[in-house]
Amino acid sequence: MAVKYELIKQCKQSGARVGRVHTPHGVIETPAFMPVGTQATVKTMSPEELKAMDAHIILSNTYHLFLRPGHDIVKRAGGLHSFMNWDRPILTDSGGFQVFSLSEMRKITEEGVNFRSHLNGDKLFLSPEVAMEIQNALGSDIMMAFDECPPYPAEYQYVKQSTERTSRWAERCLKSHARPHDQALFAIVQGGMHKDLRIQSAKDLTSMDFPGYAIGGLSVGEPKHLMYEVLDYTVPELPATKPRYLMGVGSPDALVEGAIRGVDMFDCVLPTRIARNGTTMTSQGRLVIRNAKYAEDFGPLDPNCTCYTCSNYSRAYIRHLLKADETFGIRLTTYHNLHFLLQLMRDVRQAIMDDRLLDFRDSFFESYGLHNN
Numbered sequence: 001m002a003v004k005y006e007l008i009k010q011c012k013q014s015g016a017r018v019g020r021v022h023t024p025h026g027v028i029e030t031p032a033f034m035p036v037g038t039q040a041t042v043k044t045m046s047p048e049e050l051k052a053m054d055a056h057i058i059l060s061n062t063y064h065l066f067l068r069p070g071h072d073i074v075k076r077a078g079g080l081h082s083f084m085n086w087d088r089p090i091l092t093d094s095g096g097f098q099v100f101s102l103s104e105m106r107k108i109t110e111e112g113v114n115f116r117s118h119l120n121g122d123k124l125f126l127s128p129e130v131a132m133e134i135q136n137a138l139g140s141d142i143m144m145a146f147d148e149c150p151p152y153p154a155e156y157q158y159v160k161q162s163t164e165r166t167s168r169w170a171e172r173c174l175k176s177h178a179r180p181h182d183q184a185l186f187a188i189v190q191g192g193m194h195k196d197l198r199i200q201s202a203k204d205l206t207s208m209d210f211p212g213y214a215i216g217g218l219s220v221g222e223p224k225h226l227m228y229e230v231l232d233y234t235v236p237e238l239p240a241t242k243p244r245y246l247m248g249v250g251s252p253d254a255l256v257e258g259a260i261r262g263v264d265m266f267d268c269v270l271p272t273r274i275a276r277n278g279t280t281m282t283s284q285g286r287l288v289i290r291n292a293k294y295a296e297d298f299g300p301l302d303p304n305c306t307c308y309t310c311s312n313y314s315r316a317y318i319r320h321l322l323k324a325d326e327t328f329g330i331r332l333t334t335y336h337n338l339h340f341l342l343q344l345m346r347d348v349r350q351a352i353m354d355d356r357l358l359d360f361r362d363s364f365f366e367s368y369g370l371h372n373n
């Protein structure tokens, strides 16, 4: 079997659990954060640096690699692992979400999605079958089913039609799955912010028996409390013996709240994207290093962090690099932000093992400057 979930410990005070996801390219300890490497690179990081911070898995994107350089080139390079020199697990998103967030002129039919490339305007087509062919060529360990992520807000009827089509598309993905022993196909639960549609979507998909389930359609602009509410009634509909992946999440607080609700895997561009404009996540909350007050601050970015950035460079130096538009500055903030979230997940796993996750949440939120919502 391409992916097997091993439950290590169920938290007594919440839905949280520590587990291991076994894949052909290694083990992922969960709850886990996946650094995002959209175009076959986690921006400015080398595979060696990602290993140094102990990232177990990274995410890449079907949509982007389909457009450029083309999945046939990646296939001829030996697949995504050899193309990008990453020998640990890779998860690829299926392209549904990216078509909607990036491309112009799109038309959705039962068959699939017609759209224009956001790069050169070429007329292109994605469908369950094409998305599976692309991910098969990329050779990712975990593939995502081709789905539609409804916008937020959206009419109930639209979400209902779209969610039912996503279930039909999931079945078409299963049918066109070429190498189920080498690659695991995860289904994506939709249903918007509607309990009945979420439960129906989960029932449709779990009846088809996938090796893992993602919760899609969230982190699309809804208030956080609404996302947590959807998780409260959706996660219990998913089998406890399989990984649960919350797509596009997220911020430190959302990772902790998601883990408490039983989510095992997360991904988000947040840490890498905000790093590029000099915003960092520290144990005392967000810190915008470009701020003039750090011009002569010769201490580390985060005094409680042991990462490469915080062990070797000062706030003053990193601020100087960013102000001087020196790429090394972005590398240092990116390294720290990724390490911060990976470390947060290590701390969450340890808190679950010690049966003190809710206390951990309270103290983390207090020091990070978040009020318990």
Ligand SMILES: COC(=O)c1ccc(CCNc2nc3cc4nc(N)[nH]c(=O)c4cc3[nH]2)cc1
Binding pocket: 093, 094, 095, 096, 097, 098, 144, 147, 148, 149, 188, 215, 216, 217, 218, 219, 220, 247, 248, 249, 268, 269, 270, 273, 274
């Ligand atoms: C500075 O921070 C940022 O720029 C930034 C940008 C986007 C997000 C949100 C990302 N949210 C999100 N990604 C997603 C990816 C998804 N993929 C599929 N196939 N289906 C989904 O249903 C789906 C939902 C998502 N929601 C979060 C942060």
Ligand SMILES: [Zn+2]
Binding pocket: 301, 302, 305, 306, 307, 308, 309, 310, 311, 336, 339
């Ligand atoms: Zn650091």
